Amino acid sequence: MKSYKMITLLAAFASLGFLANSIQAEDAKSTVNSTDESFVKSASQMGIGEVQVASLGVRKGARADVKELAEKMVTAHTALNAEISALAKSKNVAISTVTDPSDTETLKDLENTDTGDNFDKAFLAELESAHKDAIALFEDAAKDSADADVKNLASKALPELRSHLDMIQAAQKK
Template sequence: MRTFVIATLAMLVAVPASAESTMEKSGINSVFGIAPSTEDFVTEAATGDMFEVASSKLALERSDDATKAFAQQMINDHTKTSADLKALIASHKINVTLPTAVTSAQQEMLDKLQKLQGESFTRKYHANQVRANTDAVDLFKRYGNGGDQVDIKEWARKTLPTLERHLDMANVLNRKPAS
């Protein structure tokens, strides 16, 4: 069994990188606390921002006042982090292409949210926010601790407290019953 696991991991490492490396996409890097490549970090940070903004715009239309306040904060903060990341990449001439759409998993979550209204929407949005912000905190911590591009690494560290605050806020909302 151990040989199988080692062989599987070796094959994953040997797979060439595409838009997101297999190690990052599979979650193995996260499990072992390994920093993503700069390309993976940028891709995940950018698609995360797009998901946060898109889902939060829906929340502004469909949810209670507390959730709307949180959603507006997510829109404001993630619009800013998107602009900051784009500027960092341009100013440092980092050879990374920013994605133009969310991942298929994020699109599935958005599609499910689109079909919901009222309390069902609010509960699902809260749960999605906990998941998205947990993933973002993990991503930014790993890159901030071990990323290979100094300026982006510093930006990840600087941005992390905001993302941790988002996660705390999302957890509080997720514990409250939908109204």
């Protein structure tokens, strides 16, 4: 009986060791450095929030140009999110599909903003802020990324992100 308990105990320890090694292997699975991995995760998270905010703009925007801009943002950021997801998959970077808590708060605030001019102003201000943050993030990756694919994606996305910011700022002046 004692030898059975000892064998069971040894098997349990061996299983724990195997499990620990499996967990470490999962953590080390990414094929990019931590800075590039952080960029991919952040860009993905920003993109999810951007599509959700833009979708709200499509639904609640008062002015036709604001709704049209929101539709462009949904289309463009959905496409960029697909590129980021493909890159993440190819580099074994686990990305979240859950909305970031700060984006959830932003969505709640915008949802609770009156429709009409008040909503349009708050919506455009949020888009402007989000695009400035995204441009800074993508500029850093385009300049400093160690991975050629990450650097390429960031560099390729920057002109469109800057164009979005220009369109947002033009809409704010109307």
